[in-house]
Amino acid sequence: MTVKQISVFVENKPGQLARFTKVLEKNRIDMRALSIAETPDFGILRVIVDDPYKTACVLKEENYIFSITPVLAAAVSDEPGSLVKILDLLGENNINLEYTYAFITRKKDLAYMIFRVEDNEKAKKVLTENGIELICQSEINEL
Amino acid sequence: MGNYFRPEIECASREQIKAWQDERLVKTVKHVYDNVPYYRNLMEQKGVTPGDIKSTEDLHKLPFLTKDDLREAYPYGLLAVPLHDCVRIQSTSGTTGKRVVAFYTQHDIDLWDDCCARAIVAAGGTADDVVQVCYGYGLFTGGPGLNGGSHKVGSLTLPMSSGNTDRQIQFMTDLGATILCCTPSYAAYLAESILERGLRDKIKLKAGIFGAEAWSEEMRQDIQNKLGIKAYDIYGLTEISGPGVSFECSEQTGMHVNEDHFIAEIINPVTGEVLPDGEKGELVFTSITKQAFPLLRYRTRDICVLNREKCSCGRTHVKMSKPMGRSDDMLIVKGVNVFPSQIETVLLNKGYPANYQIIVSRVNNSDRLEVQVEMTPEMFSDNLSEISNREKELVEAMKAMLGIYAEVRLVAPKTIARSEGKAVRVIDNRKLY
Numbered sequence: 001m002t003v004k005q006i007s008v009f010v011e012n013k014p015g016q017l018a019r020f021t022k023v024l025e026k027n028r029i030d031m032r033a034l035s036i037a038e039t040p041d042f043g044i045l046r047v048i049v050d051d052p053y054k055t056a057c058v059l060k061e062e063n064y065i066f067s068i069t070p071v072l073a074a075a076v077s078d079e080p081g082s083l084v085k086i087l088d089l090l091g092e093n094n095i096n097l098e099y100t101y102a103f104i105t106r107k108k109d110l111a112y113m114i115f116r117v118e119d120n121e122k123a124k125k126v127l128t129e130n131g132i133e134l135i136c137q138s139e140i141n142e143l
Numbered sequence: 144m145g146n147y148f149r150p151e152i153e154c155a156s157r158e159q160i161k162a163w164q165d166e167r168l169v170k171t172v173k174h175v176y177d178n179v180p181y182y183r184n185l186m187e188q189k190g191v192t193p194g195d196i197k198s199t200e201d202l203h204k205l206p207f208l209t210k211d212d213l214r215e216a217y218p219y220g221l222l223a224v225p226l227h228d229c230v231r232i233q234s235t236s237g238t239t240g241k242r243v244v245a246f247y248t249q250h251d252i253d254l255w256d257d258c259c260a261r262a263i264v265a266a267g268g269t270a271d272d273v274v275q276v277c278y279g280y281g282l283f284t285g286g287p288g289l290n291g292g293s294h295k296v297g298s299l300t301l302p303m304s305s306g307n308t309d310r311q312i313q314f315m316t317d318l319g320a321t322i323l324c325c326t327p328s329y330a331a332y333l334a335e336s337i338l339e340r341g342l343r344d345k346i347k348l349k350a351g352i353f354g355a356e357a358w359s360e361e362m363r364q365d366i367q368n369k370l371g372i373k374a375y376d377i378y379g380l381t382e383i384s385g386p387g388v389s390f391e392c393s394e395q396t397g398m399h400v401n402e403d404h405f406i407a408e409i410i411n412p413v414t415g416e417v418l419p420d421g422e423k424g425e426l427v428f429t430s431i432t433k434q435a436f437p438l439l440r441y442r443t444r445d446i447c448v449l450n451r452e453k454c455s456c457g458r459t460h461v462k463m464s465k466p467m468g469r470s471d472d473m474l475i476v477k478g479v480n481v482f483p484s485q486i487e488t489v490l491l492n493k494g495y496p497a498n499y500q501i502i503v504s505r506v507n508n509s510d511r512l513e514v515q516v517e518m519t520p521e522m523f524s525d526n527l528s529e530i531s532n533r534e535k536e537l538v539e540a541m542k543a544m545l546g547i548y549a550e551v552r553l554v555a556p557k558t559i560a561r562s563e564g565k566a567v568r569v570i571d572n573r574k575l576y
Contacts (some may be wrong), residue, residue: 041552044530046525063517064556065518067520
């Protein structure tokens, strides 16, 4: 019940994101979500794609440095307050959130939150036991 | 212009200087041959004995010494007197992190101080002056050298050492410093800080003695205008003694070498052949009065020109130009010697590939050293702070090795040109020469 996030090293200078997205375009890879963490010299692009295996092959060929991190993707109804419940659950269960970002899709009337936590298993258990729907990579591919 | 500390020496006739040099060279060669097995070996390899050196005309027969020799002989291999007679060391970084250590007897310190005193007096210093020394004190020769020179002149000496600009300016204004001694880049920085604080009319500086790094004529003008002073260059190196090997007079057209202590030669850096005056080549020094660490024909790697034309200041000692470059890959950053090989050593020690690039620039008159390192899969992590911590570790290791702060910049793989033949490791964007 995890999603394969691809984290990519990019330098913090003009044109880097464009170059990266062109690589995806050329290889017909569809991005579902994108988030960037940056320092003054470099950043980490975190992407959720429809085909992580293909993406990894392509990035390797293009000399990118990257890693694949299993993260949790939770479906939340696209309305005020729906995130609060999830965050409260994590907090109450002492699960620290390293980072999170959101995306929506056209096909379903839902928003999705990506959660990076230290202990995926524990978080998964807490969330699913409390009725939060987690999706897996194959579902992402279908979105 | 009568600003001499030792007029009888500084304005001696060329014949007199030659006579001193001949006599002292012969004596020093014998001293070294008798007491430094390392150099005696070099002489024997070349088939030279002390008897072959009768005057400065024979100097070219002696073997050269290089920084590699100093590294090989580290720490005591070139010491020419018993430790019993030594009172001090000073040190500078070597090519691969092994430091160069120079030894001094009290006599050696005295002559060094004497050389620095000449520089201070040439810049207008007297016993009535307040000399602010903001070169680093410690192993670096800058602080101790000018400090000793200032004492000799009898000036009030402010042993500030480097850094802490607020305190520097406070002492400068409160105590009415009249002569400033520091690196030219720090002088430029101080000048700007003084102007920013609106304290230009609170300072009493009349002259500055700036050395330990290359600086351009434009930078001189800039500092002179901003501080309303005359800015004098000073040259030296730890291996030979420290600052004061040569210094500028009011002419500001080159630095007079203290030829009663050091013989200067210019050689072709490739063939080692001695070049006539006026030709550009590598500067070589022979110290002829030192006891503890008398280096014969030490190759400085600085590219210079010697000029023996009579100087209007009245001094008769040869003038050397500002160094115009290096015949090796040493960089001088913030007055500190930096070798690319030192940076490479740190990277390899820390498990990085030796694929790096060094970029030196001057931002607001201050040197900036950046080391670009290619990101590797081993170093990469999805966690930003993990990468930042590794970066920090690298910065600390660089600081420990180089003695100065180097910025580390992680760059994408394969963006630094791979070496095909000679790698371009250093990009120096400063316009120094």
